[in-house]
Amino acid sequence: MPYQLILPDIGEGVVExxxxxxxVKPGDAVREDQPIVEVMTxxxxxxxxSPRQGRVARLLWKEGELAKVHEPLLELELEGEAAARDxxxxxxxxxxxxxxxxxxxxxxxxxxxxxxxAGEGQGGGPRPRALAAxxxxxxxxxxxxxxQAVPGTGPGGRVTKEDVNGTRNLVNGAAHPPASTRSGxxxxxxxxxxxxxxxxxxxxxxxxxxxxxxRIAEHMAISKHSAAHFTFVEQVDVTELTRVKxxxxxxxxxxxxxxTFLPFIVKAAVAAxxxxxxxxxxxxxARQEIHRxxxxxxxxxxxxxxxxxxxxxxxxxxxxLLDLAREIERLGADTKAGKxxxxxxxxxxxxxxxxxxxxGLFATPIINHPEVAILGVHRIRPTPVVRDxxxxxxxxxHVSLSFDHRIVDGHAGAAFAYALIGYLEDPNLLxxxxx
Amino acid sequence: METRSFDAVVVGAGPGGYVAAIxxxxxxxxxxxxxxxxxxxxxxxxxxxxxxxxxxxxxxVDEIRGAADRGILTEPPRVDVExxxxxxxxxxxKLVGGVGTLEKGNGVEVVRGTARFxxxxxxxxxxxxxxxxxxxxxxxxxTGARTIQIPGFEIDGKDVWSAREAVDLxxxxxxxxxxxxxxxxLELGTVYAKLGSKLTVVEALPQILTGVDPEAVRVxxxxxxxxxxxxxxxxxxxxxxxxxxxxxxxxxxxxxxxxIACDKVxxxxxxxxxxxxxxxxxxxxxxxxxxxxxxxxxxxxxxxxIYCIGDLSGPPLLAHKASKEGEIAAExxxxxxxxxDWVAMPAAVFTDPEVATVGLSxxxxxxxxxxxxxxKFGFGALGRAIAIDHTDxxxxxxxxxxxxxxxxxxxxxxxxxxxxxxxALALEMGAYLEDVALTVHAHPTLPEGFMEACKAALGExxxxxxxxxxxxxxxxxxxxxx
Numbered sequence: 069m070p071y072q073l074i075l076p077d078i079g080e081g082v083v084e085x086x087x088x089x090x091x092v093k094p095g096d097a098v099r100e101d102q103p104i105v106e107v108m109t110x111x112x113x114x115x116x117x118s119p120r121q122g123r124v125a126r127l128l129w130k131e132g133e134l135a136k137v138h139e140p141l142l143e144l145e146l147e148g149e150a151a152a153r154d155x156x157x158x159x160x161x162x163x164x165x166x167x168x169x170x171x172x173x174x175x176x177x178x179x180x181x182x183x184x185x186a187g188e189g190q191g192g193g194p195r196p197r198a199l200a201a202x203x204x205x206x207x208x209x210x211x212x213x214x215x216q217a218v219p220g221t222g223p224g225g226r227v228t229k230e231d232v233n234g235t236r237n238l239v240n241g242a243a244h245p246p247a248s249t250r251s252g253x254x255x256x257x258x259x260x261x262x263x264x265x266x267x268x269x270x271x272x273x274x275x276x277x278x279x280x281x282x283r284i285a286e287h288m289a290i291s292k293h294s295a296a297h298f299t300f301v302e303q304v305d306v307t308e309l310t311r312v313k314x315x316x317x318x319x320x321x322x323x324x325x326x327x328t329f330l331p332f333i334v335k336a337a338v339a340a341x342x343x344x345x346x347x348x349x350x351x352x353x354a355r356q357e358i359h360r361x362x363x364x365x366x367x368x369x370x371x372x373x374x375x376x377x378x379x380x381x382x383x384x385x386x387x388x389l390l391d392l393a394r395e396i397e398r399l400g401a402d403t404k405a406g407k408x409x410x411x412x413x414x415x416x417x418x419x420x421x422x423x424x425x426x427x428g429l430f431a432t433p434i435i436n437h438p439e440v441a442i443l444g445v446h447r448i449r450p451t452p453v454v455r456d457x458x459x460x461x462x463x464x465x466h467v468s469l470s471f472d473h474r475i476v477d478g479h480a481g482a483a484f485a486y487a488l489i490g491y492l493e494d495p496n497l498l499x500x501x502x503x
Numbered sequence: 504m505e506t507r508s509f510d511a512v513v514v515g516a517g518p519g520g521y522v523a524a525i526x527x528x529x530x531x532x533x534x535x536x537x538x539x540x541x542x543x544x545x546x547x548x549x550x551x552x553x554x555x556x557x558x559x560x561x562x563x564v565d566e567i568r569g570a571a572d573r574g575i576l577t578e579p580p581r582v583d584v585e586x587x588x589x590x591x592x593x594x595x596x597k598l599v600g601g602v603g604t605l606e607k608g609n610g611v612e613v614v615r616g617t618a619r620f621x622x623x624x625x626x627x628x629x630x631x632x633x634x635x636x637x638x639x640x641x642x643x644x645x646t647g648a649r650t651i652q653i654p655g656f657e658i659d660g661k662d663v664w665s666a667r668e669a670v671d672l673x674x675x676x677x678x679x680x681x682x683x684x685x686x687x688x689l690e691l692g693t694v695y696a697k698l699g700s701k702l703t704v705v706e707a708l709p710q711i712l713t714g715v716d717p718e719a720v721r722v723x724x725x726x727x728x729x730x731x732x733x734x735x736x737x738x739x740x741x742x743x744x745x746x747x748x749x750x751x752x753x754x755x756x757x758x759x760x761x762x763i764a765c766d767k768v769x770x771x772x773x774x775x776x777x778x779x780x781x782x783x784x785x786x787x788x789x790x791x792x793x794x795x796x797x798x799x800x801x802x803x804x805x806x807x808x809i810y811c812i813g814d815l816s817g818p819p820l821l822a823h824k825a826s827k828e829g830e831i832a833a834e835x836x837x838x839x840x841x842x843x844d845w846v847a848m849p850a851a852v853f854t855d856p857e858v859a860t861v862g863l864s865x866x867x868x869x870x871x872x873x874x875x876x877x878x879k880f881g882f883g884a885l886g887r888a889i890a891i892d893h894t895d896x897x898x899x900x901x902x903x904x905x906x907x908x909x910x911x912x913x914x915x916x917x918x919x920x921x922x923x924x925x926x927a928l929a930l931e932m933g934a935y936l937e938d939v940a941l942t943v944h945a946h947p948t949l950p951e952g953f954m955e956a957c958k959a960a961l962g963e964x965x966x967x968x969x970x971x972x973x974x975x976x977x978x979x980x981x982x983x984x985x
Contacts, residue, residue, distance in 0.1 A: 197846075197933075199908075200933065201931065201933065202845075202932075205844055206841075209842065210840055212840075224906075224935060226933055
């Protein structure tokens with residue numbers, strides 16, 4: 069029996085991890101502590117070393133698949149076991165042969181380890197072969213599809229060419245790994261309606277949906293599928309806020325802190341959330357419960373080269389403006405450098421998204437599931453507005469508040485938005501909230 | 504010495520090598536095919552093909568002898584040995600010429616001579632017309648197997664034949680002793696018996712046709728007995744003596760020696776891999792304990808640039824296995840993802856009647872952990888077999904009781920070598936016994952036997968009583984007795 073390397077606990081609450089990259093392949097010799105595989109959870113990327121010395125017999129997951137914690141990742145042949153496995157077990161029929169006089173020209177040859185017969189014929193009953201005609205087997209080899217892992221849809225579970233093509237498309241294009249293997253691993257969730265195969269031109273650059281991109285894809289899709297998005301847009305006169313920011317920025321610079329609009333927006337959002345707690349909440353879809361949060365952990369959507377990451381400002385209600393500015397700056401720098409720590413991710417109950425200079429007029433932000441609302445802040449531009457019957461030029465910004473209409477009613481969302489706008493238009497009010 | 508470069512060089516132009524060369528050329532590779540004797544190797548020149556020409560002729564003689572039973576009265580047939588040999592030569596010539604035409608037409612360069620590895624990427628070829636150094640990034644070695652010789656029976660081509668002499672039909676001896684009751688010995692021995700020789704078969708093991716289902720062997724044995732051939736099993740051939748009257752083969756059975764007077768001896772005790780003179784060891788190619796070259800499922804040897812196929816890469820020693828392997832190795836060299844993945848490797852023995860097998864026997868299925876279910880149908884109950892007056896034999900199929908999958912078939916009887924093709928396809932496609940049973944077979948034909956055997960395995964044979972597998976209902980007894 070080969071040694072099985074189990075995917076260890078790699079973080080509290082982590083039940084599965086995506087196989088990012090194998091550092092070994094079947095047949096490779098591995099030392100103790102040699103890095104074997106890199107896996108990614110929704111919290112971190114972890115490299116797992118080999119606890120034993122041996123030779124890699126089988127990788128049980130493909131790159132991009134989701135492995136479960138406490139389940140085997142790969143099989144190692146420990147020293148001395150390889151020889152024992154190399155048992156003749158030819159599936160070929162012994163043919164009628166001339167009677168040998170000196171024993172030559174007879175006896176089935178022990179197959180080399182590369183031969184697939186090597187793994188079979190060792191008692192324990194026959195391994196069911198994937199029922200597939202020769203042309204289907206050739207296609208699978210061509211596409212690099214493991215027939216044993218293809219659920220056959222033909223009569224009696226026969227694997228058809230369509231099944232092989234379908235599996236290839238799943239692996240290449242969709243968020244779901246190929247369905248369970250024949251050898252009895254528990255079936256993952258059934259794939260959502262099979263996506264149609266797209267035609268691919270030779271010059272297309274094909275990028276597998278892996279890693280962070282896949283997480284983002286899954287996350288966005290879940291949010292869009294479950295939450296009933298309602299986006300409320302209003303403009304904000306931030307002329308006064310701009311002035312206050314300039315003044316504070318000058319003072320902050322002396323303390324080595326760069327002040328942007330974001331700390332003000334976080335402060336305003338916290339103040340508005342306190343008045344409208346229905347938006348500071350998460351939904352537990354499985355238990356059909358809304359959890360209103362007493363903490364104010366705010367996510368700040370940030371772009372990185374790999375894709376969107378949302379670091380979290382903890383206890384935003386208990387931080388001074390300067391402290392907030394410092395924390396936002398640190399999170400931004402860490403995220404950009406790819407060094408964001410696990411404790412800086414997750415657990416937020418409201419998210420702010422800002423595209424900065426590329427902020428645009430307004431947008432329809434997608435809620436950071438399982439939260440129930442997200443605030444988009446947009447570009448500030450000098451805009452002619454009417455004040456006391458006069459057209460004047462003011463600094464105006466739009467805000468887009470998306471909320472889950474299942475949880476938050478329209479008037480509640482709008483009331484929150486106007487509370488927020490009130491703080492932003494008259495930052496003096498904010499000082500009442502300052503810690 | 505002239506140095507020439509190719510994309511791939513194939514050594515040996517038997518059914519493995521010549522096919523590999525054609526496939527390489529088809530896939531756009533500049534290929535050379537080295538052969539020291541005749542294109543087509545043993546199969547075309549001294550094996551499968553000439554023996555089948557003789558077997559067909561001998562069967563015709565046999566039919567004519569038996570024709571009186573069906574009211575056809577003739578003179579006893581006489582055999583013009585010269586003319587029959589000429590016919591056989593014609594058959595061989597036609598096929599060997601065909602191989603040459605195919606190689607040329609595909610752009611394969613045929614190099615005549617003996618190859619020897621001087622490096623993992625070079626062979627030197629010595630031929631009558633010159634010497635060349637052939638360099639290539641890939642080689643396919645397909646030099647096959649040669650006859651095993653036994654002490655005391657040195658093959659002289661005159662009195663002591665190997666199969667190679669026997670298929671050349673030098674004469675029809677009065678009494679031919681065949682040492683070795685395997686495929687070759689029995690096929691050729693039967694030819695001579697039908698052409699008029701008295702036949703004695705000496706087999707060292709307790710059964711002739713070792714490895715074949717004993718029930719099928721019994722059918723062949725009965726046929727030999729009927730033509731008054733002597734089959735001696737567990738008999739050791741000790742030596743040969745000559746005197747004025749002819750030869751005496753000394754054998755030992757149960758520790759007792761006896762002599763068999765005869766005029767010719769055919770030695771057919773088996774084949775062994777033939778890598779002699781190739782310099783494979785110098786190139787670093789690893790051989791297994793029995794002299795076969797070790798290969799992986801892509802037919803690569805321990806030297807990645809050198810591939811090995813056919814008999815030299817290991818049993819079963821079958822021409823069609825070599826051809827299939829040649830195709831795979833050529834495709835691998837051309838960058839295709841080919842590998843050995845067949846389920847079915849049929850084997851045919853051209854005895855009387857013919858025996859053919861594919862897949863697992865009942866014992867092999869059990870050894871692999873299946874619970875086998877067996878279905879059998881005798882040709883004695885099959886319309887076509889009765890009509891052509893060849894009713895000896897049966898079709899036996901083995902299935903997996905749990906899943907109903909077809910696992911293997913053994914056929915002994917008329918045209919068994921042809922009938923096995925359907926079973927091979929069924930296995931390769933992953934057919935259930937039911938698939939074959941539900942497929943309509945033309946009537947009256949011999950393949951109906953395969954369908955009926957599968958039905959029998961399911962307990963549903965129409966033209967036989969399904970007795971053994973199912974408990975009989977009491978009211979069914981009278982019918983069963985009838």
